[in-house]
Amino acid sequence: MKRVYVNEELCMGCGLCEVYCAVQHSKSRDLLKAFKRETPKPVSRIKLLQEKPVSFPVQCKSCRDPLCVSACLSGAMHVDEKTGSVIHDEERCIGCLTCVMVCPIGAVRINPNNSETVIKCDLCQGSEIPACVKFCPNEALTLEER
Numbered sequence: 001m002k003r004v005y006v007n008e009e010l011c012m013g014c015g016l017c018e019v020y021c022a023v024q025h026s027k028s029r030d031l032l033k034a035f036k037r038e039t040p041k042p043v044s045r046i047k048l049l050q051e052k053p054v055s056f057p058v059q060c061k062s063c064r065d066p067l068c069v070s071a072c073l074s075g076a077m078h079v080d081e082k083t084g085s086v087i088h089d090e091e092r093c094i095g096c097l098t099c100v101m102v103c104p105i106g107a108v109r110i111n112p113n114n115s116e117t118v119i120k121c122d123l124c125q126g127s128e129i130p131a132c133v134k135f136c137p138n139e140a141l142t143l144e145e146r
Contacts, residue, residue, distance in 0.1 A: 001084030002145050004123070004133060006056045010140035013055030017132035017141060018044035024124050024131035040113040045121045046132060047109065057132060057141070059121035060107040062086045068099035068108055068120075085123050093117040 019031075026034035026042035034042045046059040062085045069077045069086060076092035077099050079085070088099075088108075095116035099108045108120045123143075124130040133141045 001062060002123070002143050003061055004057075004059055004121070004130060005142050005144055005146070007140045007142070008054050008056050010138045011055045011057075012138055012140075013048065013050045014137065015048050016135055016137060017046060017057045018048050020131040020135040021046050021121075021124075024127070043112055043119060045119050047106070058106055059132070060086055060123075061105065062123075063104075067102040067104065071098045071102045073098060080125075083123070085125070086120070087122060087125070088118060088120050090117050 021044040022042040023029060023031050023034045025045060027038055028034050046057045048055060048057050062079075066077070066079065066086050069079060072078075073096050074092050074094045076089045076094070078087055078089065080087050093116075095118075097110065097118065099120075100110060100118055103120075108118050111117050111119045121130075129143055130141075133143050
């Protein structure tokens with residue numbers, strides 16, 4: 001299974017991973033239109049932590065035995081059999097937030113545009129390379145099979 005890995009020595013905390021993640025998940029998928037014209041504003045599925053001197057994005061690692069999947073009351077969190085990625089189905093989500101509470105790395109968050117559901121990294125489903133990896137200027141993020 002492929003996952004995004006961070007080289008903390010190369011991450012400079014610029015936040016472009018968050019920006020391009022939000023753009024990838026926007027209606028237009030256009031940087032200017034997404035932030036200037038869309039309502040609600042697009043939201044990044046990852047969160048950049050800046051614990052000086054180290055910065056790194058927190059994103060779903062699709063754990064081998066994901067607690068969010070086993071804790072999900074509605075089945076909205078599930079493992080994609082093809083990719084092995086943990087996927088969140090917003091339509092099935094009942095907003096109980098159990099997944100937020102059990103995620104050991106804090107990768108599942110309350111959706112700021114809709115507090116009745118959650119958001120998490122989906123590795124930019126449908127794209128060969130996640131936007132955060134593709135646009136990282138320092139190549140601090142890599143998509144690897146380990």
